[in-house]
Amino acid sequence: MSAAITTRPPTAPVPHAPAAGGTRRRSRLRTRLELALLLTPALVLFTGFVLIPIGVAAYYSLYSWNGFGPLTDFVGLDNYADALSGDVFQGAIGHNLIIAVLSIVVQLPLSISLAMLLNRKLRGRAFLRMVVFAPYVLSEAVTAVIWLLMLQPGGFVDEVLRAVGLGGLVQLWLADQSIVLYTLFAVITWKYIGFGVILLLAGLQGVPAELREAAALDGASSWQTTRHVVLPLLGPTIRVWIFLSVIGSLQLFDLVWIMTLGGPANASTTMATYLVDHGFKRYEFGFGSAVAVILFIICFVFALFYQRFALRRDTEGALTGVR
Amino acid sequence: MRSRKPLALFAAAAFVLAGCGGGGTDASTEGPVTLTWWHNRTTEPMKSKWQQIADDFHKTHPNTSFTIEPLQNEQFQTKVPLALQGNTPPDLFQQWGGGALADQMKSGKIADITQASSGWIGPLAKNADGWKVNGKQFGAPYLMHAVGFWYRKDVFASAGVTSPPTTLDELNAAVAKLKAAGVVPIALGGKDRWPDAFYWAYFAVRQCSVDTLKKAVEKTELTDPCFTKAGETLKSFLDTKPFQDGFVGTPAQQGAGSSAGLVANGKAAMELQGDWNPDVMQALTEDKEIGSKIGWFPFPSVPGGQGDPSVLLGGGDGFSCTTRAAKACAEFLGHLVGDDVQKILAETNSGLPVTPAGVAALKSEPHKTIADAMTKASYLQFYFDTAFPTKVGQALNDAIANFFAGQGTPDTIVKSVSEAAAGNK
Numbered sequence: 048m049s050a051a052i053t054t055r056p057p058t059a060p061v062p063h064a065p066a067a068g069g070t071r072r073r074s075r076l077r078t079r080l081e082l083a084l085l086l087t088p089a090l091v092l093f094t095g096f097v098l099i100p101i102g103v104a105a106y107y108s109l110y111s112w113n114g115f116g117p118l119t120d121f122v123g124l125d126n127y128a129d130a131l132s133g134d135v136f137q138g139a140i141g142h143n144l145i146i147a148v149l150s151i152v153v154q155l156p157l158s159i160s161l162a163m164l165l166n167r168k169l170r171g172r173a174f175l176r177m178v179v180f181a182p183y184v185l186s187e188a189v190t191a192v193i194w195l196l197m198l199q200p201g202g203f204v205d206e207v208l209r210a211v212g213l214g215g216l217v218q219l220w221l222a223d224q225s226i227v228l229y230t231l232f233a234v235i236t237w238k239y240i241g242f243g244v245i246l247l248l249a250g251l252q253g254v255p256a257e258l259r260e261a262a263a264l265d266g267a268s269s270w271q272t273t274r275h276v277v278l279p280l281l282g283p284t285i286r287v288w289i290f291l292s293v294i295g296s297l298q299l300f301d302l303v304w305i306m307t308l309g310g311p312a313n314a315s316t317t318m319a320t321y322l323v324d325h326g327f328k329r330y331e332f333g334f335g336s337a338v339a340v341i342l343f344i345i346c347f348v349f350a351l352f353y354q355r356f357a358l359r360r361d362t363e364g365a366l367t368g369v370r
Numbered sequence: 371m372r373s374r375k376p377l378a379l380f381a382a383a384a385f386v387l388a389g390c391g392g393g394g395t396d397a398s399t400e401g402p403v404t405l406t407w408w409h410n411r412t413t414e415p416m417k418s419k420w421q422q423i424a425d426d427f428h429k430t431h432p433n434t435s436f437t438i439e440p441l442q443n444e445q446f447q448t449k450v451p452l453a454l455q456g457n458t459p460p461d462l463f464q465q466w467g468g469g470a471l472a473d474q475m476k477s478g479k480i481a482d483i484t485q486a487s488s489g490w491i492g493p494l495a496k497n498a499d500g501w502k503v504n505g506k507q508f509g510a511p512y513l514m515h516a517v518g519f520w521y522r523k524d525v526f527a528s529a530g531v532t533s534p535p536t537t538l539d540e541l542n543a544a545v546a547k548l549k550a551a552g553v554v555p556i557a558l559g560g561k562d563r564w565p566d567a568f569y570w571a572y573f574a575v576r577q578c579s580v581d582t583l584k585k586a587v588e589k590t591e592l593t594d595p596c597f598t599k600a601g602e603t604l605k606s607f608l609d610t611k612p613f614q615d616g617f618v619g620t621p622a623q624q625g626a627g628s629s630a631g632l633v634a635n636g637k638a639a640m641e642l643q644g645d646w647n648p649d650v651m652q653a654l655t656e657d658k659e660i661g662s663k664i665g666w667f668p669f670p671s672v673p674g675g676q677g678d679p680s681v682l683l684g685g686g687d688g689f690s691c692t693t694r695a696a697k698a699c700a701e702f703l704g705h706l707v708g709d710d711v712q713k714i715l716a717e718t719n720s721g722l723p724v725t726p727a728g729v730a731a732l733k734s735e736p737h738k739t740i741a742d743a744m745t746k747a748s749y750l751q752f753y754f755d756t757a758f759p760t761k762v763g764q765a766l767n768d769a770i771a772n773f774f775a776g777q778g779t780p781d782t783i784v785k786s787v788s789e790a791a792a793g794n795k
Contacts (some may be wrong), residue, residue, distance in 0.1 A: 113761070114475060115455065116476040130795065195621060196626075199620065199628075200615050201627070219616035221561070221619030222620070223616070270373065274558030307431070310563070324768075328760075331795070345377055
């Protein structure tokens with residue numbers, strides 16, 4: 048990390064020992080000054096808007112507190128026990144995990160195929176890329192309201208299905224407790240597929256044409272080229288996408304809140320909607336804080352492990368320091 | 371990459387809370403004062419009406435100016451607790467009274483306006499009760515609300531339902547006739563949960579005596595067997611399948627497919643909703659005549675119930691003042707319940723005026739009917755989610771919504787209240 052900063056100025060007289068000592072001392076001082084100058088604003092912001100709030104939330108989570116007046120009712124870890132032992136919250140964690148797994152299993156192959164398709168030279172490519180990316184630009188609230196209206200019984204989705212002869216597939220998309228979560232996942236996919244495609248398209252630009260040519264010369268089929276040349280080189284991009292996608296799935300909120308409020312009968316509750324429902328709406332701010340801390344810990348632990356084991360190769364040098 | 375909002379929001383909230391300890395600055399209310407006003411009328415015509423009313427008040431009271439901030443209903447649930455914990459809460463803000471007001475009292479920032487309102491609170495009579503805590507006035511309503519059935523006269527007529535049902539049996543008969551005519555009998559916005567709660571609440575109001583209802587709210591418990599009976603009556607009503615398909619996923623007020631939209635577009639015959647529904651319906655249909663096509667009737671009586679059939683379920687829109695500028699604020703609240711403003715409000719049909727002078731100025735037929743029912747009602751039962759402390763009310767709503775989705779029993783609903791009150795999550 049400090050490699051660039053400690054590089055000696057070109058004018059520094061290297062061979063003369065005494066002078067070198069002075070320079071080293073001066074340069075160390077300079078390094079510290081520079082570090083202080085460059086890092087202080089970021090550190091202050093990070094401490095003020097990230098670390099302190101997390102600490103405060105952790106503090107609140109130990110109290111039974113309705114948001115008004117002083118914190119007096121210390122309950123220890125009861126809020127955590129209540130949350131983790133509740134059916135609804137356990138269900139919420141399950142829903143988040145289902146969304147996370149589905150994202151990887153369904154969205155990833157879909158994104159890769161679309162990206163490869165859109166990486167070819169074909170007529171109207173720019174337009175198609177825009178179409179795929181457009182939903183990502185919409186705000187999540189707008190997306191949710193549009194789909195909420197389209198998914199009502201007899202709404203746009205049902206009509207389209209009937210018009211193309213697939214009327215038998217029509218479901219109570221948002222009202223059926225066994226379907227609602229998958230309906231939401233479909234909308235999430237519609238919205239976020241463009242992001243994955245753009246990321247992977249960028250990754251594909253980094254695959255040198257010479258390697259494909261060399262593989263082709265060696266007689267590799269197009270599937271073999273894809274499997275053994277392109278995909279391995281896309282690895283870093285895919286790993287970053289998985290990271291973002293899982294974190295996003297764990298924190299899923301807006302879409303669910305607007306489309307179902309976590310219902311019917313908690314069939315689509317996520318950790319974040321549970322937090323707002325049981326924290327804010329019920330004026331249970333201590334309990335809500337405990338849920339927030341649990342959500343934070345889950346995301347944090349995942350992020351740490353993922354960085355340590357999956358992203359390590361990709362970020363080596365950038366995050367792990369020079370050996 | 372999806373939303374980070376809840377966490378960020380919570381973090382920001384926590385930060386605001388952390389940064390804003392310490393005492394308030396009680397400015398003198400003698401000099402010029404600017405009142406920060408949070409109200410919930412984000413749409414026309416009421417949005418500009420409030421602006422106009424504030425401007426007019428400023429003309430006659432040059433020392434009082436306003437900074438007006440309209441907020442969506444849902445935002446009050448999060449913004450008010452934070453603001454009351456901070457040093458600069460709004461000077462007057464939307465207040466639905468009941469249990470939430472009692473919760474907010476713990477902040478110590480809600481102004482007692484018992485003295486300041488003594489000159490004008492009289493004509494409000496019972497209407498002001500919901501904004502009292504321990505006999506003291508901590509806010510005042512400017513409009514009251516009542517829930518009842520809104521129905522399409524044309525759809526009723528074409529299905530052969532000649533007069534609005536007055537008993538549960540008549541309602542069931544009407545439902546059967548409407549079904550036979552191929553119309554959805556009743557539209558319900560189950561996604562939003564609170565419309566579900568209207569049904570349970572009304573069955574409770576019809577099954578339980580007024581004394582039992584009062585005691586239940588006072589003690590935050592539903593131990594009387596009549597409340598379980600209410601759930602059982604609701605169950606047999608649900609078994610007649612009176613609602614549209616997939617009602618648990620239907621929003622109440624968004625789009626033509628919402629419950630209000632279904633009635634507005636003639637696809638459903640009725641909806642159990644508040645007096646505000648005509649406005650909501652008008653926004654969801656091209657039909658400019660909708661106002662004249664709908665009528666109102668109260669929730670039918672339930673055979674064998676101990677409840678008084680005249681009792682209405684409802685609530686009200688009011689404002690509370692905070693302590694910084696309580697004097698000017700209370701004066702303004704007095705202005706809002708004065709004859710001039712009440713007459714303006716009566717013309718908007720966005721609720722029921724709180725004073726007799728205002729009620730007399732009502733022009734819309736359904737609203738006159740509702741106001742009449744309100745005057746004759748022996749008691750107004752506040753929505754239970756408002757009457758109870760917030761956490762209890764929300765737990766009750768959730769239990770009722772689950773019941774509508776096929777989960778739980780009449781007993782689960784009753785127990786949700788005692789469990790929430792005991793602090794169980």
